[in-house]
Amino acid sequence: MLPITQRLSQQLNAFTRLVTDQETRQQLQQSLQRINPKFNHLKIYQHFQSMARVDELNNFCLSSTRENLKHFISAKVWVDKPKYWHQAHTFDGPVIFVTPHYGPFAIGCLKAVLDMGENKTVNAFYDPPEKNPTTAVYKEVLSSLGDKFNPIFNDNRGLVRALKCLKNKQILTMMPDVFDLSGQSISIPFFGHFTTAMAGTAFLALKTNALIMQAYCVPDNNGGVKCILHKPFQFKSTDDFEQDTYDLTSHLFKSIEQQLAHAPQHWIYLRQLNNRLGLPLPEQPSFSMSKHKILALANSLQLETASIKSALNVANSHVDFNK
Amino acid sequence: MKFFLSKFLNMNEDFLLLTEQNKQLGVFCASNATTVNEKNSPHHLAAMEKVDNNISMYTSKKTSQSNYKKPIPFEQASVINAAYGSALIELIAKMYCNPSLHFYLIMDQVEVLPYLKRLLSLSRITLINHQKALNPLPVLPSETQIFISVPEFHPKSLTSEYRTYIHGHACMFSTYSWLLSAKKNLPSYFLNVEQNLVLVKHPSDMYKDLSLSYQSPNGSIYSWSRLKNHKVERLEKVFISQVNQLEALLRHLRPRLESTDLQPTFAAIKHQKTVVLQRNRS
Numbered sequence: 001m002l003p004i005t006q007r008l009s010q011q012l013n014a015f016t017r018l019v020t021d022q023e024t025r026q027q028l029q030q031s032l033q034r035i036n037p038k039f040n041h042l043k044i045y046q047h048f049q050s051m052a053r054v055d056e057l058n059n060f061c062l063s064s065t066r067e068n069l070k071h072f073i074s075a076k077v078w079v080d081k082p083k084y085w086h087q088a089h090t091f092d093g094p095v096i097f098v099t100p101h102y103g104p105f106a107i108g109c110l111k112a113v114l115d116m117g118e119n120k121t122v123n124a125f126y127d128p129p130e131k132n133p134t135t136a137v138y139k140e141v142l143s144s145l146g147d148k149f150n151p152i153f154n155d156n157r158g159l160v161r162a163l164k165c166l167k168n169k170q171i172l173t174m175m176p177d178v179f180d181l182s183g184q185s186i187s188i189p190f191f192g193h194f195t196t197a198m199a200g201t202a203f204l205a206l207k208t209n210a211l212i213m214q215a216y217c218v219p220d221n222n223g224g225v226k227c228i229l230h231k232p233f234q235f236k237s238t239d240d241f242e243q244d245t246y247d248l249t250s251h252l253f254k255s256i257e258q259q260l261a262h263a264p265q266h267w268i269y270l271r272q273l274n275n276r277l278g279l280p281l282p283e284q285p286s287f288s289m290s291k292h293k294i295l296a297l298a299n300s301l302q303l304e305t306a307s308i309k310s311a312l313n314v315a316n317s318h319v320d321f322n323k
Numbered sequence: 324m325k326f327f328l329s330k331f332l333n334m335n336e337d338f339l340l341l342t343e344q345n346k347q348l349g350v351f352c353a354s355n356a357t358t359v360n361e362k363n364s365p366h367h368l369a370a371m372e373k374v375d376n377n378i379s380m381y382t383s384k385k386t387s388q389s390n391y392k393k394p395i396p397f398e399q400a401s402v403i404n405a406a407y408g409s410a411l412i413e414l415i416a417k418m419y420c421n422p423s424l425h426f427y428l429i430m431d432q433v434e435v436l437p438y439l440k441r442l443l444s445l446s447r448i449t450l451i452n453h454q455k456a457l458n459p460l461p462v463l464p465s466e467t468q469i470f471i472s473v474p475e476f477h478p479k480s481l482t483s484e485y486r487t488y489i490h491g492h493a494c495m496f497s498t499y500s501w502l503l504s505a506k507k508n509l510p511s512y513f514l515n516v517e518q519n520l521v522l523v524k525h526p527s528d529m530y531k532d533l534s535l536s537y538q539s540p541n542g543s544i545y546s547w548s549r550l551k552n553h554k555v556e557r558l559e560k561v562f563i564s565q566v567n568q569l570e571a572l573l574r575h576l577r578p579r580l581e582s583t584d585l586q587p588t589f590a591a592i593k594h595q596k597t598v599v600l601q602r603n604r605s
Contacts, residue, residue: 181560183600187571194568242589246574279568282576294572297565300482301595307583308569311576 010056014048024271031273034191035264046265050103053219054268057104061141070114076224077111084213084229089116091232094166094210098201099217100177100256103266106141107225108217109149109173116171117148123165124173125200128153159200166208174201176252177269188250190257192284193277202248206237214255218266230255282315337365340437340545347547351554352490360543364409367416368441374419375446398423402470402504404529405514406536408544411471412438414514418469419447426469427451427460429503430476437545453477453499457506470509472500474533475549481562481599485527486555487534493555494534501526516542559600566596 018025018041025044032039061069079085088095097112099105113122124142131154142149152158152165152172162172179185179196187194205212213232220226235248264270279294280286291312298308341360398421405411418424426448433439433450443450451460451470462468474496483495504511504523511523516535523529536542537550544550551557570592573585 181563183563183596185563185567187564187567189571189575194571196564196567243574243577246571250575278564279572282572294569297569300480301566301569301592301599303588303591303595307585307588308573310583311573311580311585314579315572315576 010049010052013052014045017048018045027271027274031270032264034274034277035261039264043265047270050219050266051268054104054266057107057219057225058141061106061110069110073107073111073114076222077107077227078220078224079111079227079229081229081231084232085115085227087232088171088211088213089119091211092169094169094208095120095171095232096166096201096205096210096212097171097173098212098214098252098255099173099175100259101175101268102177102259103217103219104225105175105217108215108227109142111227112171112173113142113148120169120171121150121165122148122171122173123150123152123162125152125154125158125162126175127178128155131155154200159204162200162204163207166204166210172204172210174204176201176249177256177267186246186249187278188246188253189281190253191260191273191277192281194279194281195253195276196278197249197253199245199249201252202235202245205235205248206241206244209234209237212252214252216259216266218263228259282312287315337437337441340435344437344545344547347551348544351492351547351551364412364438364543364545367412368438370416371419371445372441374422398467399510400468400507401509402472402500402507402511403514403520404472404474404500404511404523404533406533406542406544407436407439407473407475407546407549408536408542410514410518410536410542411473412442414518414520415442415448415471419445421467422447423465423467424469425449425466426471427456428471428473428476429453429456429499430473431478434476434546434549436548439545456503470503470507472503472511473546474500474530475546475553479553479558481555481558483558485530487530489534489537489550494550494553495555495558496530496553498526562599563596566592 025041028044028047029041032043060072064072088097097109099108109122109124116122142151150165152161166172176197179198181196184199185196186199188197189195190197204210211232211234214230216228218226218228235244235251237244260267260270260273267273269276279290294312295305295308298305403414405414415426418426424447428443428448428450429452430450431452433443442448456470460468477497477499479495479497481495484498485496487494487496500511503509511529512520513523513529513533514536515521515532516539521532537544570589573588577585
């Protein structure tokens with residue numbers, strides 16, 4: 001349990017940011033509206049509070065002795081579905097833990113290292129600090145429990161190393177909510193629109209037939225951390241690798257969407273959501289406004305537009321795209 | 324009193340917008356560059372407002388008073404290409420004393436840029452969108468139409484025709500002004516770095532010279548927020564995002580399209596994506 005003075009200080013800081021940080025408040029407001037128009041300033045306040053708690057937990061990992069950290073994780077970090085945790089632990093094959101940058105996710109990773117590290121090496125795949133400076137702290141935090149953890153940087157050799165680890169039946173943690181608009185990015189549905197996602201998680205899962213478990217770490221009311229687990233699954237692949245990549249990545253983001261709809265305040269990239277949403281899905285009323293842009297793009301790519309027009313007509317049968 | 328208050332509010336707003344453009348210049352150059360300043364733009368705008376007031380007071384005489392000893396004698400309908408900055412405002416101010424000239428600034432919608440609001444509030448400066456500018460416009464017998472084409476206000480994409488370097492960054496610009504001048508059969512000029520109007524012989528030469536204007540330490544460009552969107556690096560990202568979304572849309576709809584084989588379309592999208600990106604990187 002947090003000392004009362006510390007808790008009050010956190011609440012005061014969150015309130016001060018809510019009042020004074022107008023730019024962030026506006027971005028958060030716009031993003032929250034995309035999730036649920038009913039979300040109000042309370043969620044923004046909760047977001048600031050959650051981010052402060054994440055910083056505090058990261059600092060705790062960095063400053064604690066290994067014994068204290070082990071004790072904290074054993075006593076205070078818990079999973080909501082122990083049977084899923086057990087299933088991942090005992091699975092005779094590669095396992096991929098998928099989490100967005102959500103709540104104290106590093107603590108969840110440490111729990112995996114503590115509970116499963118004896119049998120399997122836990123690898124975390126993320127951008128090198130020179131590409132994304134915010135990741136500089138991860139290695140230190142995740143190495144707090146010793147050498148059972150292995151970082152893999154998302155660079156040219158990273159994907160090959162990750163593939164090798166999975167082929168050796170190890171555990172890999174992936175965070176697909178960070179993207180780089182490169183040849184490896186794809187678009188998938190998210191909150192009624194298309195958004196960019198990296199195809200790496202699906203690529204690795206499809207290549208290794210790994211067991212996938214999606215997890216979300218949130219601070220609990222007793223100063224600890226709750227790890228929310230979604231049911232582990234293996235994706236049934238077809239002979240169309242690219243469609244499978246799209247379908248699996250969409251599936252992963254569906255789970256992220258569900259969690260964000262329930263508790264958006266813990267997502268570190270919450271303020272970016274509004275800008276991340278692109279073309280509306282065909283099921284959205286605003287989709288028909290985009291038809292000209294879609295056809296103009298198809299023309300500029302010199303694509304055969306007949307199949308695209310017929311697809312668009314199916315998408316929204318009340319809109320005639322041949323007009 | 325109301326007049327002075329409105330002037331003060333405008334000045335304050337433009338000061339904030341200049342600060343923003345300085346920030347955008349820093350983003351463009353990835354440095355702390357600060358060369359965006361007001362130069363004499365407020366003075367030039369005031370001179371044009373004075374011309375407007377004089378004309379409205381003596382409408383029948385159609386006289387105008389100019390602060391400029393050597394106004395630019397320009398009687399011919401034409402297209403003028405220039406960066407949006409102090410030099411363009413000065414040029415318009417010098418030409419504005421000729422009451423027969425009507426300026427059409429080509430832009431699809433009003434942007435929040437320094438001095439733009441004041442410029443567009445003048446009686447003989449009209450905002451016109453790209454499509455309308457290409458079509459014939461009603462013209463009074465005594466009126467000469469001057470189309471102001473600002474390269475950074477025109478649509479652009481990775482497949483735009485002209486590439487030039489600004490502060491070491493490759494940027495793409497469209498052929499729009501070339502099309503406009505050909506369609507309207509008007510001569511096309513550009514405002515060079517020495518602030519002279521030069522007849523455009525070939526657009527690629529014009530863009531080379533305009534890139535000097537964008538980089539001139541003496542000039543002040545007010546549209547860095549627009550220029551950053553012309554960077555090839557940024558256009559590549561927009562292109563990838565658009566193509567990804569098109570592919571995703573078709574994959575999303577695929578289960579509902581039993582009779583249409585989308586595989587050739589996916590192959591074509593992938594091929595075109597590779598071709599466009601490779602062409603730009605070579």
